Structures are given as structure tokens and as C-alpha cells.
Amino acid sequence: MKILGLSGSLRAASLNSAFLRMAAAHAPDGVMLVVDPAPGRLPLFNADLDAAPPDEVRRFRSAVAQADALVIASPEYAHGISGVMKNAVDWLVGDPRFVAKPIALVNTSPRAHLAQVALAETLRTMSARAVEDASVSVDLLGSGLDLSDVSQATDVRAAVDRMFVALAHACFPSMSVEHPDLPLT
């Protein structure tokens, strides 16, 4: 199972990016999560280029198409989706390969929720499939954790495990996901 991770924040110390890196490092056997730097590399969306897009857009669309599922971890800026993430999503509108794609929406700052709601609405409009059980909230902002500590936090690891199990179930209902840290209750 191949999962593509997308962060909506470009800052080096982004909690969203840290979450994705940590999740990638702790993916269960048989699951690979690759964090794609595309959101920070894509050009600004221009509908005139939609049919014959620049190389980076073509590569991004192909990576999304080939992934069994996406994990989107994106911050809230001024009560809205980050422009970086919305721009990446805008390039996927109308791509038939995006339809029904299972997506986990991760919120690393649960006090903010408007951007999550708006992003879920956009993805629903695009006929993607936000997987509710895989859409975890972990309060990394409020945790005061150093980025290197994130993977040591039991609740964060448990949330990551829940996310993978739910995504795997969404992609392959009959698949058994093995993971040493998998919460059994």
C-alpha cells in the first residue's frame, strides 16, 4: 500500500511536516508513506495550463494517481486553508484519477478547525473520499514537544497507528495490517 503525504506548510520546523515524517518512519509493514514536496514546488494554478501543465504538475498528478491513499497535514492560516495546500489541490480538480481517492486529514492544532472543515468540503466537492476514522487530531502545537520528541509521544504514535489502520481498511477492506505498536483495543 502506497500513501502520499502532503504538508500544507513550507516552514522547516512545521509540525505538519514533522507529523508526516514521523508517520513515514513508523508505517506498518506493507505500507509505505512517501512525503511529497510538491506543495512547495508547484507553480501557482492557472486554468490555461490545466490541459498541458508544467512538468512539476504532471509529476504531482501522476504521484497522486499512483498512490492508494493520501495523508494531508495542513495548517490553518487566518481561519482558512493554507494557500500552499489549496494551490496544490486546485491542480487536482477535474482529474478523474483523484475521484474516490481515500484521504486522511490530519490536524496538528485542533484548536483550529475552520481550515479542516473547508478542506473537507473542497475534497468532497472533488469526489475524493475523506476517511473519517483516519482523520486524526493530535495537539502537537499545544504539546510543547520538540520535533524530535514527536515520535516518543504515546498518544501521537497511537493516532498514527489508528490512521494507518483506517486508511488500510478504506483501501483494502480485507487487508490485515501488522504493526508492533498497533493498539489492540
Next chain:
Amino acid sequence: MKILGLSGSLRAASLNSAFLRMAAAHAPDGVMLVVDPAPGRLPLFNADLDAAPPDEVRRFRSAVAQADALVIASPEYAHGISGVMKNAVDWLVGDPRFVAKPIALVNTSPRAHLAQVALAETLRTMSARAVEDASVSVDLLGSGLDLSDVSQATDVRAAVDRMFVALAHACFPSMSVEHPDLPLT
């Protein structure tokens, strides 16, 4: 009175850009509307660069600061703000010169309204001042007008005039705006 126009669409035949060009051409005496190409030129927002931003960001912030008001005409993509426009706005978050800036939000496709609502919420969060009387809806998408016809449509011209009068009043309550096409009723 100096007004900065920002379009959230980069396509050449954008109705939002067409509206802004038309408004610029029909600004009343004493009012200058300049359409700023910044939304299509800004880099993707990165909080790490916020304090010492690239030249284009610096120029954009300065142009916004020097404008008495803004006119934002932006499309709705998949029930959300265009990434292009949100990215431009993200670069203004926290700029004290943006606080209380009068803004007209133009909707050229009134059947869509979620992006307008989301953008208004973001601007409110940033303590800008969306001027309700200046925020006009003109159904350019449904009008079937050729772009060159836009300025010939009486209702569109009337909406533009209303917008300028309301913005002028918001900026300078005692200012008298003279315009041959100004609706007097």
C-alpha cells in the same frame, strides 16, 4: 484615492480580471484603480521567509500598504478560495498596515458563494474591513457577455459605480465622488 485591484484567477480570459480592468478604465475622477499582477507572481507562502521576504513580497506588501482600499475579485475553485488568492493573502497576515484596510469583495459568479464567505472570514480574522456596500455581485459568468462587452452592460457599470462610491465613502466619509455614470437613485 488609490485602489489596488487583485484578481484570484490567472487565466487570460478570467472574468474576475476582466471586471477589474473594466473598473480601472471607468474609475471616477479622483479615483485610481491599479490592477496588481502580484497574485500570479508571488512565491508560495513560507513563514520562515515572513520577516525577510523575497522582493516580490516586499513590493506587494508596500503596494497594499500604500493603497487606500483594495478590490478583490476572485473565483471559487471546488467550493473554496482559489489557492492563488489565499496565497497572496497569507503573505499579508500580521502586517499591521493591513489592519482596517477597506476592501471590496467582488463576485462575478454569484451562484458560487462559499469562497466569498471563506475569504470574508479570513479578512475579518486579519482585521481588515470588508465594505459590505462595496462588495458587489455581477453575474458575468451567466451573462454570456464577451469580455469586450462587459463595460457595455448597464448593470455591470452600475455595480462598478456603486462599488466606487461605497469604497470612497468608507475611505473618506466626507469625499464627494463625481462620475458621469453615477446612479443618482
